[in-house]
Amino acid sequence: MSKxxxxxxxxxxxxxxxxxxxxxxSASTKRAxxxxxxxxxxxxxxxxxxxxxxVAGARVTKGALYHHFSGKQALFEAVFERVEHDAxxxxxxxLKGHKDPWEKATxxxxxxxxxxxxxxxxxxxxxxxxxxxxxxxYREQExxxxxxxxxxxxxxxxxxxxxxxxxxxxxxxxRIFFGAMSSAxxxxxxxxxxxxxxxxxxxxxxxxxxxxxxxxESGTDLVPGVTGVPDAPTS
Amino acid sequence: MSKxxxxxxxxxxxxxxxxxxxxxxSASTKRAxxxxxxxxxxxxxxxxxxxxxxVAGARVTKGALYHHFSGKQALFEAVFERVEHDAxxxxxxxLKGHKDPWEKATxxxxxxxxxxxxxxxxxxxxxxxxxxxxxxxYREQExxxxxxxxxxxxxxxxxxxxxxxxxxxxxxxxRIFFGAMSSAxxxxxxxxxxxxxxxxxxxxxxxxxxxxxxxxESGTDLVPGVTGVPDAPTS
DNA sequence: TATGCCGCCGTACCGACGGTATGCAACTGC
DNA sequence: GCAGTTGCATACCGTCGGTACGGCGGCATA
Numbered sequence: 001m002s003k004x005x006x007x008x009x010x011x012x013x014x015x016x017x018x019x020x021x022x023x024x025x026s027a028s029t030k031r032a033x034x035x036x037x038x039x040x041x042x043x044x045x046x047x048x049x050x051x052x053x054x055v056a057g058a059r060v061t062k063g064a065l066y067h068h069f070s071g072k073q074a075l076f077e078a079v080f081e082r083v084e085h086d087a088x089x090x091x092x093x094x095l096k097g098h099k100d101p102w103e104k105a106t107x108x109x110x111x112x113x114x115x116x117x118x119x120x121x122x123x124x125x126x127x128x129x130x131x132x133x134x135x136x137x138y139r140e141q142e143x144x145x146x147x148x149x150x151x152x153x154x155x156x157x158x159x160x161x162x163x164x165x166x167x168x169x170x171x172x173x174x175r176i177f178f179g180a181m182s183s184a185x186x187x188x189x190x191x192x193x194x195x196x197x198x199x200x201x202x203x204x205x206x207x208x209x210x211x212x213x214x215x216x217e218s219g220t221d222l223v224p225g226v227t228g229v230p231d232a233p234t235s
Numbered sequence: 236m237s238k239x240x241x242x243x244x245x246x247x248x249x250x251x252x253x254x255x256x257x258x259x260x261s262a263s264t265k266r267a268x269x270x271x272x273x274x275x276x277x278x279x280x281x282x283x284x285x286x287x288x289x290v291a292g293a294r295v296t297k298g299a300l301y302h303h304f305s306g307k308q309a310l311f312e313a314v315f316e317r318v319e320h321d322a323x324x325x326x327x328x329x330l331k332g333h334k335d336p337w338e339k340a341t342x343x344x345x346x347x348x349x350x351x352x353x354x355x356x357x358x359x360x361x362x363x364x365x366x367x368x369x370x371x372x373y374r375e376q377e378x379x380x381x382x383x384x385x386x387x388x389x390x391x392x393x394x395x396x397x398x399x400x401x402x403x404x405x406x407x408x409x410r411i412f413f414g415a416m417s418s419a420x421x422x423x424x425x426x427x428x429x430x431x432x433x434x435x436x437x438x439x440x441x442x443x444x445x446x447x448x449x450x451x452e453s454g455t456d457l458v459p460g461v462t463g464v465p466d467a468p469t470s
Numbered sequence: 471t472a473t474g475c476c477g478c479c480g481t482a483c484c485g486a487c488g489g490t491a492t493g494c495a496a497c498t499g500c
Numbered sequence: 501g502c503a504g505t506t507g508c509a510t511a512c513c514g515t516c517g518g519t520a521c522g523g524c525g526g527c528a529t530a
Contacts, residue, residue: 022497026507045366047282050487062489063508072488131280131366135357135425172435175422176415176443183414184407190370200407207457208411211446218449222442257526261478285516297518298479307517 030068032058038079042120046076046128076124076132080141083124087115088145095149101156102209108153109181109205113198115146116185126182150178157209161216169222180205265303267293273314277355281311281363311359311367315376318359322350323380330384336391337444343388344416344440348433350381351420361417385413392444396451404457415440 036057040049051072055065069075094111098104115121125146130138151174158165158173165173184201191197271292275284286307290300304310329346333339350356360381365373386409393400393408400408419436426432 020498022506025497029507045369047366051489052487061509063510065508066489067507127365127370130362131282134280135362135421139422139425168432169435169438172419172422172432172439176419176436176439179418179421180411180415183417184411186370186414187374187407187410190374197403197407200404201411203404203457204407204411207450208443208446210455211443211450214449214453214455215442215446220445220449222438255527257477260526264479286518287516296480298481300479301518302478 026068029058029060029064033060033065033068033075034078034082037075038083038120038124041076041079041128042123045123046072046132073132076128077137077141080124080129080133083120084142084145087118087121087125088149090115091146091149095153101153101160102213105153105157105209106202106206108149109202112146112150112181113185113188113201116182117189117194117198119189122186122189126186147174147178150174150181153177157212161212162219163216163222165222261303264293264295264299268295268300268303268310269313269317272310273318273355273359276311276314276363277358280358281307281367308367311363312372312376315359315364315368318355319377319380322353322356322360323384325350326381326384330388336388336395337448340388340392340444341437341441343384344437347381347385347416348420348423348436351417352424352429352433354424357421357424361421382409382413385409385416388412392447396447397454398451398457400457 033054037049037054040054040057043049051062051065054075055062058064065075069078091108091111094107095104098107116126125142129142133141151171154174154177155170158170181201184204188194188197188201268289272284272289275289275292286297286300289310290297293299300310304313326343326346329342330339333342351361360377364377368376386406389409389412390405393405416436419439423429423432423436
């Protein structure tokens, strides 16, 4: 398998019909490279995928690859951006129409759990993203897409609880939930029965949200814990 | 810098005084390899660290390396195990003496936040661990050390709330908290001011724990959410 | 003490991979 | 038609992980 998804040589870039013939061909090969790269990166990982195998799958040569991308990492980043973009779109779609923050959070949770079960998202974004791109670059990429969705949901929930938190603390909450759901999603996908595992995750997160609701109804305030977490040894 | 930590050629393995001269030499070089590897992996990452630079730092050759390890990945795994082991010990030490589950959780949280600020733990365990070892191997390594501590804490908290959950759900809670704290720790370390960032994390997690307490006092039960999260498209 | 053995490690080498330099052919604007 | 540019192929290089093999030296045995 895996050869079936390789795009045809015939240009078919319907998004840019006004482009010249040359530009259409160029966009077609570039797209073919990203397609094949996404497939192979997902299947074998970044390090185990050779550029030769990618260009062979796209039926071009390394000359074409290095014409469109500055190197292997840049190609990975193009794949990364597309996967992130698709994921973010899917989540946004699921959020649409929900007004109640708690329902919104539940819908977002389910959408995220669905996204995180895609092999390409787990492999490319969660597993290899931080390692290949470096954490800094990984973070700034992700903050413009999926993480932004999580942050949006978190803001809604916090606003529903009448808590007024500064920007940094909201970001912290979003980080926590994002990390929690990424890790949970990873374990869901590798579970024997992903269905019940996903249900467990939903139960657990739902329980945490229920705790938020309980605190909101009782009017409990946030107590800052400036108790001073010791910083790490400089080793 | 970085050359200062390279061990001397003279054997100095005080842990095994009964060993023969040969064995001492052997253990010394093996230890030197792991030391240098840990340092270089932490500083430059796995892929950007060549075996030549490692053996040069340890003042041996590749023959020695391949005598002690089956390859680069095995060497990384040795480093990984040691870093994980140290981290787990540090957390266990912090947990000692605490009887109240909530205090225990707070102490564990602080210990973890401290550990996760070590550059070697973030780089080797969190960032590159899943990518280099593969998620399966990463998980089984980690479940014997740091994750076990988190699971222990989670069990305590859940037991304090009188909730009787099955094993899978407890593991799910632990996964969630582990991922949350890993992600949070990563952002703490890369923050402009890690001190206040750590305080924010403590506040946020503390708030979630407060929600647990509120639910425990009100006797709220866990409602399983078998509402069926849709599984991913097979792409 | 002599000797055979084997653990420990050095040397030399290989194939594969990421990256680069260069050339050329096809398309485009004039 | 013609020069210039774009898009890509070909050939090549340096580096890296990994392997084959040899030898030196400690160590148990007679």
